[in-house]
Amino acid sequence: MNTSLNWLKDYIEITQSPLELEKGLTALGLECIIQKQKYPFSNVVIGFVEEKKQHSNADKLSVCNVNIGNDEVVQIVCGAPNVRKGLKVPVIKVGGTLDFGAFKIKKTKLRSEDSHGMICSEKELGLGDSHDGIMELNTELPIGTDFISYLQTSNDVNFDFELTPNRGDCFSHIGVAREIAILEKSQISEREININESNINTKDLINVTIENEDACPRYATRIVRNVKVEPSPDWLVNRIQSIGLKSINNIVDLANYVMMDCGHPMHAFDLDKITGNKIIVRFPKQNEKMQLLDESEIELKEHHLLICDQEKPIALAGVMGGFDSGINENSTDILIECAYFDPKVVRKSAKSLDISTDASKRFERDTDIERIEFAINHLALLIEELAGGEITKGIIDVGIKSKIIPPISFSSRKCNRFLGINLKNNEIEEIFDLLNISYKKEDDIYLCVVPSYRNDLEREVDLFEEVARVFGYDNIPEEFSFTSNYNTFIKDEQLSFNKLRDISASNGFLEHYSNSLISEQLCQLFSKQPSIQLSNPLSQEMAYLRNSLIPGLLNAVSINERRQQSRFKLLEIGQIHKKVEAKETTSVESSAFGLVWYDNANPHWRQIPQFDIYQAKKDVFIILKKMGCKNLKVKETEALGFEYALEIKNKKIRIGIIGLISKKMLNQFNINNDVIIFDGDLQKLSSVSEKNIHRYKAISQFPIVTRDIALLVNLNISTGKLTSTIKQFGGDILTTVKLFDLYEGKELGHNKKSMGYSLKFQSNEQTLNDKIIDKTIQKIISALENEHGAIQR
Amino acid sequence: MHIAVRAEEIREQFLQELEGLPHDAHQIKLLKDKYLGRKGLVADLFSTLKDVPVKDKPNAGKILNELRQSLSIKFESYIKTLDSNGENMNHGDLTLPEDPYLIGGIHPLTHTLNEINSIFIKLGFSTVYGPEVDTDFFNFEALNIPKHHPARDMQDTFYVKDGVVLRTHTSNTQIHTMLKNDPPIKIIAPGRVFRNEDISVRSYCLFHQVEGLYIDKNVSFADLKGVLSHFAREMFGQNVKTRFRPSYFPFTEPSAEMDMSCFFCDQKGCNICKYEGWLEILGCGMVDPEVFKSVDYNPENWSGYAFGMGIERIAMLKYGVKDIRLFYEGDTRFLGQFV
Structure with missing residues (x-):
């Protein structure tokens, strides 16, 4: 809200400077700033015309000696008819600029007379349209003072308020003046209103009925007859413009003026357009429509409170007047409305139509029911003063006059x-x-x-x-103590997220935060989980809550690829949502974590391979084991949007999947190179980690025995299966299984591969002798042969 | 005593050869093998130990161990002198690049959140989490923001359906926590929140908040000022000054905004504080009795304060980030600056 300092001075004598007021009001909770005006000129000072003589070479020019401060007197040639000795004038000095720097003042000669600067008119300074002559300054300020300070002291100052919703009372000059009174430790002085009424009774001209007193507890009207609608006088135009409003005509301007003055919205109807001499405040009938002042046609809903005449709605209560009933140049008899509406009713109307007016803003924040009589009298009086006419006898004032305010x-x-x-x-x-x-x-x-x-x-x-x-x-002093004992407070819910972040970061992953809001299409790429749609999204691109972290991660990959980043790993931890109608919020929310590997780097001199599934698996194993997974197992699986994928389980709980994103999906994100992604479930991981209580295991005192075996196997037998058979039949003494050689070649025969395993054996109870080892190896070999057709080479 | 004599001979011989050893990796390896290798002279001598009479065995063993140890030490220290002299050991150019590596790191918003959290955790606050999709009751009604109240305009809301919203603040966690627990309460609630605002340099459709809530016997506004000023000093430096201004939040009364003296310009005035010398940091206040009513706490027995701050705003101030969108884009050149 915009307020004018001069206007505020109607109510209170102000001793504080605008700057002090700005600070003081902000400290009272009325956040405000002084509107800073930007002037289009620079280097203008108050000058004093010490001497003026006629230019010897030009009839219309004068040559002046002008004091511009610090005893500096310069000669300036001036063409204005009103320049004369003894005037204080705005002078732009040599080097100053006009029109926001577009025009620079230089030392010049006019018909062979030197001119050092220029004496300015309002128009030249960009302050107004008057080009009749130079500005004549009536001021006590010393010669040489910066002209901007002159403008600030003589002109109005505007404060712009950002009001909190609870302070509807400050939505007016009187309201702000009351707060200034607190700063000044004084009281405001109220306006005095004395009305002369005619002999005609208002109640003979209009009848008011309130059908719903909850929605409209008070409705007051006055009538002013035989007025002349015309442009507003200067003082009113100035007031209206001083707070950034446009002047329309005397009646509309006065209604606005009274609202901005005392905070109560006013409305003026043309009495002739009110059918049946009746005002009825009611809710709409079925299928009722109306046209608003802004010419929009609306279909009325049952919650729209209306001001109606005998036949039709003439205003949407508290929001906007109707198109037909307003004032125009031909109006002569005016009905002034000043009512008190339920804030909720007005807000509902305004919100449902997406309209916000000066009136609705004030009604929504609640108005002063007891100010109605004052406001309506003030407006009637001003109309009579400015537009002539006579105020009829009495206010029609229906409903309660005040609220019961319990102490x-x-x-x-x-x-x-x-x-x-x-x-x-x-x-x-x-x-x-x-x-x-x-x-x-x-x-x-x-x-x-x-x-x-x-x-x-x-x-x-x-x-x-x-x-x-x-x-x-x-x-208020600062103190700081906690009464209760720490044990009585609840404890942390989650601790593992930061651990996961730190471990991943140590392994080269950069943490990413992606937008939770994505398109419907992206929700379908990697998950079959139904996703949650917003009913009022910003755009279709952000109309759904993500049901997977993968789209967000791929968006980040795409951005980095486009920006020529060739090698990186990303991590994201975040909430994903699944739509479940049975839930009150329709959402089942879970924490997910995702990892990305992207490598398109040039070859390295050591022939270090680019990221592939095996390196990615290594990272995942390190991270998961450090998070407490002791028993990781992988199995090939199918996954939506992946070229191929492995599922990773710990003790039968599926922690996540890892794999290569399919080309088709990459195309959707305009990604050209391979991307490997791990998509994990953080709740499942946490459930595993929490149970991870360590107990020390004794270290074996006995030597390790290493044996290598070489196998010839069909190509289609997976290493995972072979390894698990080896482990199964190796028993407790088999501590490590390592694949040290893998070879495929024609000489091995069709569809065969050769695999070299190195097995380490160790017992906690004894030194293992050859007999035990040989027996175990034999068991392993025959199991491999029986189960997988493997042959020892 | 044959072993002792032989041991001394080997020692002498070794020292002589070591002195005349050329600086050549191959020669050095040969020398090491000759004396200390698996089939070297010292190992040979060890193998004669089995012929030594039992009573002399401990002493002989000791002599041999000493021999092996002293030869090893001499040899290692010789190698070290070579290294420290920087002589070329034919090990190739060590200044060739190391294997490629990536430096990972946590997100700047996580950094900021962790810093904030740890300050409050040290004071005994616990972190709790609430849902991102919530009912109107938890996000608004229970926080004294009834339907058709102008305070709803303070937060542009995304709706899932009638009565279900994307939370506009983590204050919903207050209500969840209070409904599940009896006072006293001492929590911080971090999390992601959503606002239906156009995306620009200064605003995004989501951001992150930390909300705090302390409820106990006789908690005062002075306590609130104390704890939050302490926070500001811990977070931004001990010289930071704070100022509290009246404000309005439906769920607190009195409500306040906390400003902090601008640490960029020491209140001399700069672009960041818009020449005001103060930076807006957080909103706070004493928990409104209406909130207590909606969770069935008796406001006559309990009082408390709540506060909430935006992580993005603090991170932007702290790191000088001018465009909020950078946080959600995932550009590794940005993320890589916070490792």
């Missing part, structure tokens, strides 16, 4: 304890006085009645806040 009991002891301060009763009373809170003291308790404009103050704690803000938040 709030306030304990200063509790207040002091709650805020951590130590105010004496007289200090608290002083604060109440500044806030216009009246009180009665009974024993230790104050019974407080708040002024009707403070709809936000209902409870004792609200008054604590008032005390705190008037006393000053900065004056």
